[in-house]
Amino acid sequence: MKILSADQIRALDAYTIKNEPITSIDLMERASVTFVNWFIKRFKPHREVYIFCGPGNNGGDGLAVGRLLTHVQYSVKVFIFSSDRYSKDFDINLKRLEKLVTITKINSKEDIPILSIGGIVIDAIFGSGLSRPVGGLYADIIKSINDSKVTRVAIDIASGLFCDANNEDPVKLKVDYTFTFQLPKLSFLFPQNEDYTGCWVIGDIGLNKSFIESQSSAFTYVEEEEAFSVVKPRSKFSHKGDYGKVLIMAGSYGMMGAAVLSGKSCYRAGAGLVKFHSPRCGVQILQSSLPEAILSVDPEENFISSLPDISGFNTVAAGPGWYEGAESAFLLQQIFENKNINLVLDAGALNVLSKNKELLNALPQNTILTPHPGEFKRLAGEFSNDYSRLEGLRKFSQRYKCIMVLKGANTMVALPDGNVSFNSTGNPGMATAGSGDVLTGIIAALLAQGYSPAMASKLGVYLHGYAGDRAASKSGTASIIAEDIIDGVKDFYLEFDKKYSASL
Ligand SMILES: NC(=O)C1=CN([C@@H]2O[C@H](COP(=O)(O)OP(=O)(O)OC[C@H]3O[C@@H](n4cnc5c(N)ncnc54)[C@H](OP(=O)(O)O)[C@@H]3O)[C@@H](O)[C@H]2O)[C@@H](O)CC1
Ligand SMILES: [K+]
Structure with a gap:
């Protein structure tokens, strides 16, 4: 709208x-x-x-x-x-x-x-x-x-x-x-x-x-009809290779939960295959929390220090639960050298970018950045009101040719062409630990399945909010935890399946 x-x-x-x-x-x-x-x-x-x-x-x-x-x-x-x-x-x-x-x-x-x-x-x-x-x-x-x-x-x-x-x-x-x-x-x-x-x-x-x-x-408001109309039905003869391969580079000692949440939501949102690149301390946690995922193990015990072979993946999600040291800046630099990969950056990766702003100039085109307001402030500075912050978001996206997903009520998605969409789903119960990790996983899953970065961002944000609303309808807003949002993703696809079969 x-x-x-x-x-x-x-x-x-x-x-x-x-x-x-x-x-x-x-x-x-x-x-x-x-x-x-x-x-x-x-x-x-x-x-x-x-x-x-x-x-x-x-x-x-x-x-x-x-x-x-x-x-x-x-x-x-x-x-x-x-x-x-x-x-x-x-x-x-x-x-x-x-x-x-x-x-x-x-x-x-x-x-x-x-x-x-x-x-x-x-x-x-x-x-x-x-x-x-x-x-x-x-x-x-x-x-x-x-x-x-x-x-x-x-x-x-x-x-x-x-x-x-x-x-x-x-x-x-x-x-x-x-x-x-x-x-x-x-x-x-x-x-x-x-x-x-x-x-x-x-x-x-x-x-x-x-x-x-x-x-x-330049401004639109994304509602149910538009969101569901872009979801792609699955072909009867498809196989997991058709739904993309995601590499999740997330987690560090004490923060492995962020990786688990991103990985789970990525699978729930339809990715064909999810592989974690994990510090050694995360191996048991990941293998037992998400048996569907496969693993590549970093030489470091407590944080990710190196980039595995990423050929063969069409999507990389990086940043949830990240250690924010110099190694991570080097890691981002290496990731950015791969220009043909879909990329979502969240949390720790955004903070590393804020501390190493020269890296912004190397962002591959259409990289998706998903800051919350505090992370955006660290990236782009302070704004005196929400209108000037919106303009700041547009300028940032235009300048670095990236997609900015500014999280909050009515999450904004700013595209490099200057257009901004506002989301209609979601509720205050989603302001909870791990909610952002879930969004990262959802957007990565959509990218992997062939949605364009702009579409994956807009649909991902809508789906995430929809899932949160379903969670709120079952447990009340204040008690939502990130896992409930992942559960709500099922309701989105169930609704899509109903709508799709009714439309045939
Ligand atoms: N759009 C639609 O499709 C439809 C719109 N409809 C309705 O029309 C509304 C818009 O109506 P509107 O254009 O007459 O404007 P409105 O807000 O009533 O104010 C204008 C008056 O206020 C005055 N004024 C302004 N600022 C002032 C101030 N600070 N302090 C003092 N005075 C001030 C201004 O004076 P002026 O600026 O000319 O000096 C003028 O006299 C819209 O919101 C909706 O409710 C529906 O009926 C049907 C479909
Ligand atoms: K009024």
Whole structure:
């Protein structure tokens, strides 16, 4: 799903109105009906509902929502603001609502209502048309709502949040839910906006799909349909050689678990053959934890010091559980000399790169780097906010022609062509030791099976999050351990098999 800018959304709105065709007031009605259908499923009518409506079309939506909720017996109190310019559709909806309920105009601070505890605030002050930081009476209202013990629901986007740009100004409405129209907004995907986004839901209001397709955007949001559509079914006559050979260079004394987790997830995600290159201390651990894997043994007891013969492997995964000494830098240098191999680097390998930045210039094209935010900071430096970090990630990927997988909620995958996809699966329970090792194994497995590095990264991240969500559905978020995520990989392929046989 594409993520469009506020300007593109405005053009999409206008295009739909002209070409469907539909009048703008009817489109507003459709959007409001969609919102209300969702709202009444979630909130019972016994709670007091306060709707704050700004002067534009977001306010117009609020007024239409007020009317629709009144029709289904919700007790609604509606507030508007003095303005010298209301939108046309605001005015129309104001007239429609005035016949049903008393509307309060807020002219000064004294008019700001006290909100009853347990009430619900519907925020229709500003939507995608916010053009500058919020001040004056609007700011007073937002602060007052933020201080009240109510549930807050934003129509389209919380007031004070820009769709696609940073707003340093502290005046933004904190919300529990955002019901947004048609497409996710870039700002929903950043940790810094968590309080101003809450749980967000997309309502399909029938905006023109071919116009959306025609728009160029560097940003996409990967959801179920797209992810499953790229999974390759297995041919009846295939054999293990068709699914690739992965060499995992992971683990050191006390850290062999990282290698086990990467290897297991690599097999679960479909690799034909997994071979570990292990320090001597890891031999027993690996052979007994993963009998399916084969082993090459390093001369060193406690860490990997040398590169085995990698001819015959199409994929190498390196870094989980790594010792981060000078030997590892030399090892990376040797690995980088093999330009025709698919490569995933994680954890220790990333830290070795951070300490030896000159090595970045030798990265084979399309190498996949999977840093968490701390590792990315060590690689690329600090950024003042999440928007500039996104730009930093894009630049890094473009500069070193590598694929950057920045892990977190909505993991970002930045490609050397400047495009970035955001992931839709996963949950906070996946913030647990070993979760990253599992992702490394999954991405390596997909690379080995012939997915392009870009596809292996995007699908791998989706699959990893999906597996984590399945794990959460069985054991609850807080108790997920990395092994559970590996188990969840089975559920992904089970779902794929079902979808695939249903499609035949
Ligand atoms: N897109 C779609 O497909 C559909 C969109 N729909 C809805 O329309 C919404 C977008 O509506 P919109 O364009 O009228 O913008 P909106 O957010 O109401 O604000 C504009 C007003 O606020 C003012 N203003 C701005 N910033 C300000 C500030 N800091 N402080 C004070 N004033 C400020 C601005 O004034 P100006 O900047 O012109 O001075 C103008 O008066 C969208 O979010 C969705 O809810 C649906 O109905 C149907 C389908
Ligand atoms: K809003």
